[in-house]
Amino acid sequence: MSRAASAAEATTGDPALAGPSAGEPRTRTAYTYARYVAGKLAGAAVSLFAVLVTSFFLFRLIPGDPVKFMTGGRQVSAEQLATYRREFGLDLPLWEQFTDYCGKALTGDLGTSYQFRAPVVDKITEALPNTLLLTGTAFVLYTVLGVFLGTRSAWRHGRLGDRLNTGLALTLYSLPSFWLGLLLIIVFSVGMGPIPGLFPTGGMESGGEEGFAYVVDVAHHLVLPVVTLVAVEYGQTLLVTRSALLDEMGGDYLTTARAKGLRDDLVRRRHAVPNAMLPTVTLIFVNLGRTVAGVILVETVFSWPGLGGLFYQALSVPDLPLVQGLFFVFAAAVIVMNTLADLIYPLLDPRVGR
């Protein structure tokens, strides 16, 4: 990422250094970049709106009357049913429900959850930090680990280290995360043989700790789910980084760099890796978008109170406003992250966006 920063300085800084005579190229570069940015932002806005529309209509396709579903098995008079329908706005024509939904969504109101009788936004903001803590920590670790091991592997491709590395990554990548999670619980939580039960079996906190003890408690609960996520996720980054770097390895510019007398280590980090970063950056940003959605299976096995579990509960009712809201947030996160990746590309590679 340090490369990205220096590249940014280069594109915006170069013309300025060149002085007033270089005014024209400067405006042109700035102009093309601005146009590129505007285009990407407009695209993102259209996508977001499409998601809003889809999230509304897609879940209306689920057959059945949510009010009947909610009250199924209970004695409910026709008047009470009508009250519920009015309360949730289900008595309005679909089109009005939709404009109402869009209008409210713009002001940050995603409606009221049927089952929890609480604003959808509240339920999401309650669970979002938990998910971000878990998947965010895992994200940082597996990205660093994946990129690091991926470059090492590519640079020494075909050797024993590379084969071990990719073999292990592929094996872990193909493991079901809930299975690995349960295995870790049995071995490292309950304890097995000489291994003592070191970590909690689930949840995010013991309940009741405060201050620093709380932080330690949460960190303690965080270890196993993060290890599970990192184990199954780092392989993907590793493989993408490795193959991207392998594509660059035959490049003439690397031969030139070596011919200049640069050390192998330097050739790799300063010349080959930056050029191989584009696909990895895409993957990183897509993963970053996905961290918002959490990982349903891992959250379930470790009873992590995050968005994944909330989404499962919302779907099983189905709690339409909550399902819609979560779907929108998940999709929006991916769109925003992809857009950010698009915006950063020209800084990494000046050829993009010209």
Next chain:
Amino acid sequence: MKPPAPPGRARSSWRSRRSRALRLGTATLLLWAGLATPLSPAPQQAAAAEGKKVLTVAVAQSVDSLSPFLATRLVSTSIHRLMYENLTNYDVKDAHPIPGLATKWTPSADKLTWTYAIRSGTKWSDGEPLTAEDVAWTFNKMMSDDGAGTANGSYITNFAKVTAPSPTELVIQLKKPQATMTALDVPIVPKHIWEKVEDFSEFNNDKAFPIVGSGPFVLTGYKADSYVRLEPNKNFWRGAPKFDELLFKYYKDGDAAVAALQKGEVSFVNNLTPAQSAALKGQKNIKVNDAPGRRFYALATNPGARSKDGERFGDGHPSLLDERVRHALFMAVDRETVIDKVFQGHAVEGEGYIPPRFADYFWKPSADQKLAYDPAKAAQLLDEAGYKKNSDGKRVGKDGKPINYRVLCHATDPNDKAVGQYLTEWWGELGIGVTLNCLDNVTDPWLAGTYDLAFDGWSVNPDPDFVLSIHTCAALPASPEETGATDNFICDKQYDDLYAKQLAEYDPDKRADLVKQLQSRLYDTGYMNVMAYPNAVEAYRTDQIESITTMPEDAGNIYGQDGYWSWWSAVPAAASGDSSDGSGSAGVLIGVAAGVVVLVGAGVFLAMRRRSTAEDRE
């Protein structure tokens, strides 16, 4: 290709860079360990020193609301039963009504007025006196406010007026006689707290702790899908519970909950699968409680969906309107196999509608009434009804098409699927086809009546009124567009007459007799084939819980009882203070391990940073 750089210098810079990174890493690690060491074990030691006895219960279901006016899920209503005392309670031995907030109750001669004596000298957990006024206010609020009537509205639909003439006297006037007045499972809330609530349909009672109540426990903490914490109510009239804390902890995965029990992180788990209970059986310090359940597991027949005004809807198979066909299907189901193979012994063979644990109301068919397993007789009944086999060996309906029943099953219930396979085999031998429709959402086809048979099951309360009421004609939806309280559209004149009689019968013995007649009638019609009463399979740690009351007392369940007996009565084991969590001694290791995870990333990052700056200097 390597440059002929002065080797000595390069190597020395390598070494110095490496050692710097190493020193930095070690320092950070020590810092982490140093921070973690003194602080991490401290709370553990403190807890052990205080000898705080915590009873931890693993739960999976999310709390829908902590407002007793809104909550309908089992986990929430069970917690409310611990927080709020009801008017009456159920005896732990045989579940007959016993005093709660009310010490005595008497109906008037015309059966329309009930007078309750409210326990005097009772206090809320905040010290305020609890009077009949609180009770009257709770009921009146439910009657006047739709939001407050959300969860328990069905209890007050027949109420005409509720008053509190004095602090110890409550009077409820009814529109028509109602025998269930000693089974009003409505949490009574403190008026001085709840009268400040503006919108009952939105207030979830989960922000300000402790929450004032009158039950054995006071709610002191709640975090959605993490935990629910309760502490003993020192003002509880029956006496405070013996554990210092009752903690409901979330385990969304059953196997993880079992692991937590094995480790001692939780004291109690329920809803065990046969495999889990087999694995736990015989383990040290663990007791498996395989208790008679309160549910029945049945196969319901679509008797032709209809609304109260007589309009027919849905598309149930017409052959099922013939009692002989229903009896034939009944007699082709081998319940013994269902118990042995599907429930693997963790269930009791079913016949009557109400499980045997409710001894007063339990009913069995007489020998000549019994529809025993008899495939030959079943085939004969089908022949008599005119559903004969064609040349392919398939039974054909009146329309000339082979009969193929659609059976609704719950996609999440493995028992449904397993029994479904047996049905396919058993009914297949009769010449009847079976299509299993296993769905996540069975409610929609069920309410629309677009099924032929469906797997059905209800939890039965000590007062059986509710589960009986769902088969009356009055429970049918008013029109096809509306929702009724009906289970599966049964409407039978004879059944209805008996139902009305039992509801108006205030003599317990006579009422029990009528309830048995109701079950007999239901059995004879063949609409509901009760196949089994699944057991409640639970387990707890004997090194944490010395003793705990089951309900019924001699052989009963612990989780989800009627009343608060289990958690209120639980006695901590002598050793439970320090055995609640084995991780205390490993505090240092844990702190370091948590640090290491963060350091894996940070270390790599730092090392790379160091090297890149060193490179720049080169």
